[in-house]
Amino acid sequence: MAHPPFAVTVDLVVLTVRADELCVLLVRRGEEPFRGRDALPGGFVRPDEDLATAAARELAEETGLAVGHLEQLASYGDPDRDPRQRVVTVAHLALVPDQPVPTAGTDAAEARWVPVTQARGLAFDHDRVLADGVERARAKLEYTALGTAFCDGEFTVAQLRRVYEVVWGRALDPRNFHRKVTGTPGLLEPTGETTTRDGGRPAQLFRRGAAEQLHPPLLRADT
Template identity: 70%
Template sequence: MSEYPPFAVTVDLVVLTIRADGLAVLLVRRGVPPHEGAWALPGGFVRLDEDLPRAAERELAEETGLTGAATHLEQLGTYGTPHRDPRGRVVTVAYLALLPDLPAPIAGTDAAGAEWLPVARVRKLAFDHDRILADGLERARAKLEYSPLATAFCPPEFTVAQLRAVYETVWETRLDPRNFHRKVTGTPGFLVPVGRATEGERGRPAQVFRRGPATALHPPMLRPTTDR
């Protein structure tokens, strides 16, 4: 008999997008015990023949119908508190995925439903998913300060106003349009003009950009300390 007790590995996903009603997270309604009927993050057990990122992509597709959709997928953290799962000793590796607005997901496998829910309306989740979601939200908010991650919420080509709306939604604050425009267009490698304009705020032409080659923002886009 082995001196090491058996345990399982799962992946869970914090999938964020921006919809008309604000920052939203993808949740599934559990169709089987434990926590049957409760909302949870999409995820599941890792198979013996797959690595962790592949398991995350598979679970996202199986439980929601979203395939190859995430424009950003990164490992968020590992959670292994004893008794976090009543089925046994289960360690989960959480991933953070960000993507532009998409249609309603389609539930599959053991999920009874799948929906985008506004982050502000999320209450109690199954397992320790409240903690994982909170960590994912803080990771996304912090990374907007020092990386071009906000563009993952945008279409391939976007205006500064659309980018500012991402920052305002994720940070839950208002930003001065002129100061924001000056900062993002003055940060080396953040944005690249595509050479055309579209109708912007108040009907004025707005220059269109795409994400630039920068992987870090210098100087960073610091979050306001208080709402404006």
């Protein structure tokens, strides 16, 4: 039985916290299909590339940005997801601190950070991909230390708490959160310094600790 040809692409859900909002990196498509529509950065995998290399290249070409860690999110292969031909895409997720303004390139007419709440009507099936990426990010903040990926190298507990509030979309009790994150082994490492950047009394500065997984987890329902 002959197998029909198909192509492989990569798409990227790059999330950050900007101006107290969870934002996603989007490009305005400059070519058909869906010319003029917003979409996630991404494109076709070249014959000599692995998926991670293709994802990093497409991100750099379309937005001028680079991120340190990309993880595979999911694969999407509905037969009609791309009007050009049968295309299977492997989506990748990145959680990053506030980044510079992106610069559009290749087939992207524009690149910008957009609040997730305003990212609607995306090209292809990117609404679904984005929703899956946001839910993965929310879940990873429960069980892993990746909440600190949204922070600079040194941060206060209040700044970390604001990351969790923005990503989870709910207010958290400051004392309960402080007790949980400072009591979670390996999550935070004191720097020995303080700052008044949050206003009020000096607050202790932390950096990310060595823990990858959180035990116990910071469950949304309990935090």
